[in-house]
Amino acid sequence: MQTQSLTIRSSNKRTAMLVAMVGGWIAFVLLALASIASAQIEQQVDPAKDPYGVNKKPNVKVGTGVVSKEGDTISLNTPFRDHKNNLARIGNFFKNGKPVILSFNYSNCPKLCSVQLENMVDALTQIDFKIGSDFEMVSVTIDPSETPETAAQNIEIYTKRYNLTEAKDGFHFLIGEEENIRALAKETGFEYKYVESQKLYSHPPVFILLSPEGKIVRYIHGLDYDPKTMRLALIEAAEGKIGSPINIASYGLGCFVFDETTGKYTFQAMALMRLGGLLTIGGLAIGLVPYWFFRRGRSDKNEPRNENLTSNQVTA
DSSP: OHHHHHHHHHHHHHHHHHHHHHHHHHHHHHHHHHHHHHHHHHHHTOTTTOTTOTTSOOOTTSSSEEOOOTTOBOOTTOEEEOTTSOEEEGGGGOOTTOOEEEEEEOTTOSSHHHHHHHHHHHHHTTSSSOBTTTBEEEEEESOTTOOHHHHHHHHHHHHHHHTOGGGGGGEEEEBOOHHHHHHHHHHHTEEOEEETTTTEEEOOOEEEEEOTTSBEEEEEESSOOOHHHHHHHHHHHHHTOOOOOBSHHHHHTTOOEEETTTTEEEOOHHHHHHHHHHHHHHHHHHHHHHHHHHHHHIIIIIHHHHHHOOHHHHHO
16 A cells, blocks of 8 residues: 555656646746747837837826816817808707717827727617717817818718717717817817827827716726716716726726827837736746645655655565
8 A cells, every 4th residue: 555655646746747847838938928028128119219209108298198187177168160160169069968978089090090989989889878869979180170071071970880860960070270179188188299200190099078067077098998888987977977987907008009100009018018027927827836736745745654654665
């Protein structure tokens, strides 16, 4: 029996060592991948090669970003023009106790604006509240050169996507003077800038929910919108309740960063650094956990039993 016990323990020892060895190789591979990612990141964030700092987390105080201003009330007298070139003060859309979903976009945006608006419209099609009858959707262009014709085209595009003709009166695409656009953006904490070298605007993807009185109640960051969450957010906005930002994690990761050197929105290096760190931790865990269990099992079981074995039992 003792010989059998020794054989079993020896087999368990070999198994544990094999698991530890395999885990070690896996850890090595993951660490190698993390090192490669880190090297690429260092190259990306080299000041000499990245003069604009596009791979750094956006500073909400300078350049682009969002400064949360929940609880503040915007000025309802700021003038804009609608798709018919009629004067349209922002307060015109706060009526009959309806909340407003506000965003800042522009028609010549490479991709981000269309994806942002399309994803939101798709999410809103899945809830029982309807654009126009229950709430208003307002998009203010950040490009002062846009015309009423582009605003009219956008209304047609997104009304068709929403697939509800009656909602046409609930979509509002506004154009305006630079100073008025900047004034509303400042009131809502929306920071953007014009990139002269690319003739494009750098800006964050965010929707701002406002109460029927024009109070900022919630920010919805990123490009992924959950219909159920949007429904609850609209209820709170209608009641004027201030809520916490939605999808702030995606903004914190810095996933949507405008690369001024290419004129495109790219995945931020900081997110890759976090991924590399997670891979490193995972690799170490895979490699070391089996070893720890093996050491613990040997100290708890093998050593006490060895003390009771005689030389005859071992040789037997």
